[in-house]
Amino acid sequence: MPNAHDVLFRTLADPTRRALFERLCREGEKTVAALTARAGISQPAVSKHLAVLKQARLVRDRHEGRQTHYRAQLRALAPLIDWTSQMAGFWQSRFDHLEDLLKRMDQ
Amino acid sequence: MNETSTETLSVVVERELPHPPEKIWRALTQPHLIEEWLMKNDFKPVVDQRFNLHADWGTVDCQVLAVEPNKTLSYTWAAYGLESVVTWTLTPTSTGTNLRMEQSGFRPDQQQAYQGAKGGWPRLFAALEQVLARTD
Numbered sequence: 210m211p212n213a214h215d216v217l218f219r220t221l222a223d224p225t226r227r228a229l230f231e232r233l234c235r236e237g238e239k240t241v242a243a244l245t246a247r248a249g250i251s252q253p254a255v256s257k258h259l260a261v262l263k264q265a266r267l268v269r270d271r272h273e274g275r276q277t278h279y280r281a282q283l284r285a286l287a288p289l290i291d292w293t294s295q296m297a298g299f300w301q302s303r304f305d306h307l308e309d310l311l312k313r314m315d316q
Numbered sequence: 317m318n319e320t321s322t323e324t325l326s327v328v329v330e331r332e333l334p335h336p337p338e339k340i341w342r343a344l345t346q347p348h349l350i351e352e353w354l355m356k357n358d359f360k361p362v363v364d365q366r367f368n369l370h371a372d373w374g375t376v377d378c379q380v381l382a383v384e385p386n387k388t389l390s391y392t393w394a395a396y397g398l399e400s401v402v403t404w405t406l407t408p409t410s411t412g413t414n415l416r417m418e419q420s421g422f423r424p425d426q427q428q429a430y431q432g433a434k435g436g437w438p439r440l441f442a443a444l445e446q447v448l449a450r451t452d
Contacts, residue, residue, distance in 0.1 A: 296327045296419055297327045297329065300327060300329040300417055300419065301329055303353060303354055304329055304331055304415075304417075306352070306353035306354070307340075307343060307353040307354075307415075308331075308333065309353070310343055310349065310352045310353045311333060311335045311339065311340065311343060314339060314342070314343065314349070
């Protein structure tokens with residue numbers, strides 16, 4: 210299981226951060242001010258969360274005049290989509306080990 | 317859309333095994349046997365009991381949800397900040413046992429079973445599905 214999952218899951222585990230990300234997914238590009246208006250936390254706190262999201266490549270920023278616009282980067286979510294296929298592979302190999310063990314065990 | 321997301325976020329592996337359920341149950345519930353096919357552990361087949369699975373890539377935090385000897389075993393499976401539930405079902409057949417493992421996460425209807433999960437994942441995945449449908 211690669212480290213990319215770790216970063217992604219940790220980043221999105223925070224409910225406030227996840228809410229910001231969801232809003233960007235649903236509503237498209239937004240400025241920090243627009244995000245703050247409905248986030249229920251201060252602008253510095255919003256900026257801090259956005260910085261963490263940016264580090265995880267979940268958002269991209271764009272400067273325009275004195276405003277910074279943020280946009281969700283959906284490609285970053287690919288590892289989440291792969292979760293089921295990775296887990297399926299994991300369990301298939303565990304089942305193989307289990308079958309080997311059962312052959313060795315007494316009734 | 318909801319049905320699709322439910323399906324894709326659950327993993328099912330199922331096999332016919334030429335062994336009786338009682339024997340498979342031992343392999344699923346005795347720590348020294350679990351270690352041989354899954355991971356090092358301090359498992360106890362007691363509801364609410366917390367245990368860990370250890371591998372070289374990390375630790376999985378678990379808690380037993382249901383134990384019905386020789387029939388079903390279910391526990392939470394938290395790794396990488398993501399919670400899911402693993403459920404084993406043993407069904408006797410004429411030649412042995414049908415063993416079914418289902419790992420499901422993030423399903424709103426199972427949210428109650430997750431300790432510590434705050435209901436955010438289903439919403440996130442719902443949002444994600446919408447967005448992915450749009451970008452395709």
